[in-house]
Amino acid sequence: MTDELALVERFLRGRGEDAFRALYRAHTPALYALALRLAGGERAEAEDLVQESWVRALTALRTFRAQSALRSWLCGVLVNVHRGRIRADWRIVDAPDVEALADTTGRDDAIDLERAIAALPEGARDVYVLHDVHGYTHREIAELMGIVEGTSKSQLNRARSLLRSSLP
Amino acid sequence: MTNLPRETQPDSALEERVVSTLVAAGLVRRRRGWPVWAAAAAAVIVLAFGVTMFRPTHTLAQGKTYVVLLYEDSTYRPAPAGHDAERVAVLARWADSLDTVGKFERAGRLRGPGPLGGLFMIRAADDADAARIAASCPFTQWGGHIDVKRFER
Numbered sequence: 072m073t074d075e076l077a078l079v080e081r082f083l084r085g086r087g088e089d090a091f092r093a094l095y096r097a098h099t100p101a102l103y104a105l106a107l108r109l110a111g112g113e114r115a116e117a118e119d120l121v122q123e124s125w126v127r128a129l130t131a132l133r134t135f136r137a138q139s140a141l142r143s144w145l146c147g148v149l150v151n152v153h154r155g156r157i158r159a160d161w162r163i164v165d166a167p168d169v170e171a172l173a174d175t176t177g178r179d180d181a182i183d184l185e186r187a188i189a190a191l192p193e194g195a196r197d198v199y200v201l202h203d204v205h206g207y208t209h210r211e212i213a214e215l216m217g218i219v220e221g222t223s224k225s226q227l228n229r230a231r232s233l234l235r236s237s238l239p
Numbered sequence: 240m241t242n243l244p245r246e247t248q249p250d251s252a253l254e255e256r257v258v259s260t261l262v263a264a265g266l267v268r269r270r271r272g273w274p275v276w277a278a279a280a281a282a283v284i285v286l287a288f289g290v291t292m293f294r295p296t297h298t299l300a301q302g303k304t305y306v307v308l309l310y311e312d313s314t315y316r317p318a319p320a321g322h323d324a325e326r327v328a329v330l331a332r333w334a335d336s337l338d339t340v341g342k343f344e345r346a347g348r349l350r351g352p353g354p355l356g357g358l359f360m361i362r363a364a365d366d367a368d369a370a371r372i373a374a375s376c377p378f379t380q381w382g383g384h385i386d387v388k389r390f391e392r
Contacts, residue, residue: 088258091267095254100246107247118249122257129266184243204243 075141083132095125098145105146108200109153112189124149146205150197150215187237191230198223199230263327300341302362304390305369307376311356315383329377337361342372354383360390 078097082090102121110116128148135144188196188204197216201207202223207215209223216223261267311317318326330346337343337359344360359376363369366389373387 086266086268088262088267088270091258091261092254095257099254099257100248103249103253104245104247114250118253118256121249121253122260125257125261126264126266129261205245 079132079135079141086129091129098142101142102145102149105149105200105205106153108185108188108204109150109197111196112185120149120153123152127152143211147215150201153197154216183238184234187234190237191233195226195230195233198226199234202227203231298341299344299362300364302342302364302368304344304392305361305363305373306388306390307359307361307369307373308355308386308388309357309359309376309378310354310384310386312354312383315354315356316381318381326381333375333377334359337372356383 075097078090078094082094084090099121102124103117106117106120106124107114110120124145128145131148135141188199191199198212201212201215202209209220209227212218212223213220218226258267262269334343334346342362344362346357346359348357349355361369361372363372369387369389373385376385379385
């Protein structure tokens with residue numbers, strides 16, 4: 072049994088706080104990094120996403136199968152939570168925030184890129200973050216987001232194109 | 240692939256917030272020694288698992304077991320969105336006060352059709368004592384009504 076699975080088993084035996092904290096500390100940094108990017112850099116929104124994702128994940132933890140890595144499964148939960156929130160949110164933008172990009176004054180390339188990613192339209196940003204930052208395949212992204220692979224690919228191309236034109 | 244960090248450490252306060260939320264939702268059990276009102280909060284707030292039970296922390300007083308039934312009938316005013324936890328905390332403090340004198344056994348939320356929304360199992364000396372304890376339950380400040388029954392094992 073892998074350490075990861077052992078942690079899950081330990082938690083499921085008693086749902087104890089210590090066992091949960093071990094899971095939390097092992098996986099939340101990855102979840103938060105993903106949430107932060109999907110939320111366009113909004114920390115409060117990212118924290119809400121992480122919190123809601125843990126609630127959903129623990130509710131469904133018995134359905135987790137060891138064929139996939141727990142982290143990938145958790146990230147999938149988070150993406151679905153995020154997608155649900157987008158659908159419930161009328162503030163959907165479908166064009167990059169040009170002013171936000173123009174305001175990019177950081178000297179660090181990574182910071183510039185993070186800001187540019189945050190300014191991407193939702194759909195393109197989600198695919199870009201999952202594919203180019205977190206290493207998901209188009210097939211996995213399609214399953215997670217309920218889209219076809221072709222859409223994932225076109226959104227990725229769109230995101231890359233927007234990033235190229237917005238970065239110095 | 241873009242070479243950006245795939246892990247970011249969140250604010251440490253988030254861990255406590257997440258744990259508290261999960262405890263309140265009944266998805267995580269607090270370590271031993273946690274106040275009984277928190278356990279009561281977890282038990283009362285859980286909606287998805289039928290009746291959720293927990294155990295008291297003090298030795299039970301002499302007497303009989305009674306069930307205090309909480310009815311969310313047509314007079315009951317549900318908590319505004321996002322304020323459930325406040326009501327749970329009020330009920331949990333009441334349970335805590337009973338527990339300190341050995342008069343609290345268990346609590347739980349009830350699922351299913353009908354207005355019966357939850358219950359407390361209490362220890363009382365006799366029917367009159369049970370009625371007095373039930374009358375002190377803060378539930379009815381939100382409407383609804385309470386019924387008390389002697390529980391026979």
